[in-house]
Amino acid sequence: MQSAQTGNDARVERLIEWLRDAHAMEAQAESMLSRQAERIEHYPELKARIEQHIRETQNQAKLVESCLRRHDASYSGIKDLGGKMMAMGQAMGGMMMGDEIVKGAQMGYVFENLEIASYEILIAAAEAVGDLETKKVCEQILVEEEAMAAWLREHLPKITQDHLTRLATPGVEAKR
Numbered sequence: 001m002q003s004a005q006t007g008n009d010a011r012v013e014r015l016i017e018w019l020r021d022a023h024a025m026e027a028q029a030e031s032m033l034s035r036q037a038e039r040i041e042h043y044p045e046l047k048a049r050i051e052q053h054i055r056e057t058q059n060q061a062k063l064v065e066s067c068l069r070r071h072d073a074s075y076s077g078i079k080d081l082g083g084k085m086m087a088m089g090q091a092m093g094g095m096m097m098g099d100e101i102v103k104g105a106q107m108g109y110v111f112e113n114l115e116i117a118s119y120e121i122l123i124a125a126a127e128a129v130g131d132l133e134t135k136k137v138c139e140q141i142l143v144e145e146e147a148m149a150a151w152l153r154e155h156l157p158k159i160t161q162d163h164l165t166r167l168a169t170p171g172v173e174a175k176r
């Protein structure tokens with residue numbers, strides 16, 4: 001990047017750190033969503049939407065990686081993956097409760113909003129350092145995160161009510 005040579009180093013380094021965080025976040029998202037989708041048995045609409053977002057998430061990880069590679073041709077995501085992700089993963093991992101379908105959709109909504117905030121930050125940072133390709137990529141990813149967040153928000157009432165209906169029906173599993 002030209003800006004890396006022209007006195008913007010500290011700012012570009014910060015942008016790169018945030019891209020690495022986003023890359024780790026997407027890897028975390030993929031594993032959480034996969035675990036979630038695998039476990040769903042009785043809520044096909046939610047399962048299908050999650051599966052769609054898994055494909056989007058895999059592509060997002062590649063897009064973020066392409067931004068990192070433009071700054072550092074030898075970039076390898078491997079060292080990011082051990083990392084930095086928050087307790088959200090654990091929260092979604094511990095799905096032993098009887099309302100896991102509702103809790104999963106709830107945490108999914110929270111996580112999408114975390115992603116939305118991350119890309120808003122990246123867009124602003126990329127703009128500030130003149131990395132317009134990264135800005136464009138992040139804007140493209142943001143659209144998908146917003147669509148997933150909106151879908152989850154819109155469907156939370158129905159998921160909740162379906163869960164309660166199943167709960168009240170003898171011999172029917174409500175949990176997942």
Ligand SMILES: [Fe+2]
Pocket residue numbers: 026029057060115145
């Ligand atoms: Fe994502």
